[in-house]
Amino acid sequence: MNRTSLERFCRNLDWNLLYTFLIIVEEKGVTKAAKRLLLTQPAITNALKRLENQFDCVLIDRNAGEFSLTKAGQLLYEECLEIYSGVSRIAAVLKDVREDVTGHVSIATATHAESPVIDAAFVRFHKTHPKATLSIKVATSGDVVTQVKRKTASCGIGLTTARQPGLTYEIIYRERFALYCGRLSPLFGRDDIRKEELAHEPYVTFPTDEPGGEMSEFAMARNKLGIEHSPVGRSYHLEELRRLIEIGVGVGPFPVHVARPYVEAKRLWRVTDFADLPIYDIALITNSKTRHNAAEAAFIEILRDEIKKVSLEDRSYLN
Numbered sequence: 001m002n003r004t005s006l007e008r009f010c011r012n013l014d015w016n017l018l019y020t021f022l023i024i025v026e027e028k029g030v031t032k033a034a035k036r037l038l039l040t041q042p043a044i045t046n047a048l049k050r051l052e053n054q055f056d057c058v059l060i061d062r063n064a065g066e067f068s069l070t071k072a073g074q075l076l077y078e079e080c081l082e083i084y085s086g087v088s089r090i091a092a093v094l095k096d097v098r099e100d101v102t103g104h105v106s107i108a109t110a111t112h113a114e115s116p117v118i119d120a121a122f123v124r125f126h127k128t129h130p131k132a133t134l135s136i137k138v139a140t141s142g143d144v145v146t147q148v149k150r151k152t153a154s155c156g157i158g159l160t161t162a163r164q165p166g167l168t169y170e171i172i173y174r175e176r177f178a179l180y181c182g183r184l185s186p187l188f189g190r191d192d193i194r195k196e197e198l199a200h201e202p203y204v205t206f207p208t209d210e211p212g213g214e215m216s217e218f219a220m221a222r223n224k225l226g227i228e229h230s231p232v233g234r235s236y237h238l239e240e241l242r243r244l245i246e247i248g249v250g251v252g253p254f255p256v257h258v259a260r261p262y263v264e265a266k267r268l269w270r271v272t273d274f275a276d277l278p279i280y281d282i283a284l285i286t287n288s289k290t291r292h293n294a295a296e297a298a299f300i301e302i303l304r305d306e307i308k309k310v311s312l313e314d315r316s317y318l319n
Helices: 003-011 015-027 030-037 041-055 069-087 091-099 116-128 141-149 197-201 216-224 238-246 254-265 295-310
Strands: 102-110 133-137 155-159 168-181 252-255 266-268 279-286
Touching: 015 030, 015 041, 015 069, 030 041, 102 141, 102 295, 116 168, 116 295, 133 295, 141 155, 141 168, 141 279, 155 295, 168 238, 168 254, 216 266, 216 295, 238 254, 238 266, 252 254, 254 266, 279 295
Parallel strands: 102 133, 102 155
Antiparallel strands: 155 279, 168 252, 168 266, 168 279
16 A cells, blocks of 8 residues: 555545454453444444445355454454544643643552562652652453553563563562461471371462463472362452451461461461472563553652563572
8 A cells, every 4th residue: 555545545534443443352242242332223333334344355154143353353452442542632741731740650469469669669769759640450360461562551470381472571579479278277287298188288378379370380299299179268459358268168378478467366377388389470561562650650760670680589589
């Protein structure tokens, strides 16, 4: 396509059709998209047909038993995400030109990301830029990576096991996990726990503690300990998992440094040593293709600076 044809295409393209298509995909159907956009179903169907005519290709497979995109539809959806993320950030970017740092920072983080380095960055950011705001959304490390890649999060904090090309990973700290039980468990307070006993205990864990999951290494380690049966409880949130362990629903994994005060308070008991249990890296995850507003850029720079202040050994939890 030559320059003249390309300019004509961009001038004639109805951007609202792209947004409508994005909503159709997100809602997985025309009917739900119509409800979300407060339009009639025929209007949404007509918009989809116009878009397909403009690109001269089928975007949604009408013959599939359930909602399914064609290859062209999937490619267009990914481009629509890029366009939407760019358009949605225009107001924030222009606002930063006129004002001091007053933008918003959206941080996607794994549930167990706890470190003085991160805390110091939050405190410093707030004191340095009191007019700026931030929000913290807890998600799996895989979802953290997805949000950063799609530019719906300013940055992410999560496990490096979910790496994707095109993103930058800067290790904040390293941590160990161990298995713990609560006071109601028959294993509580014991240093003579046999592998056979542990293998028969009910098990609770993260949904990602499975083959192919973000914590697949831990899944392999617990299998070596004989814990191969299906978990009786799961939670993405660390506090809810701790609750299940503490009240005796089952034995489960927990970051050693986060568990320490609960162990000291005799609310949790570590039932395994460190042997054969994996070490995980928690990293700052950024996307160089994201056009950050002033607040986002400032927070990322502050966190990077706090990371550099402390050696990896001193900001990790391996003992």
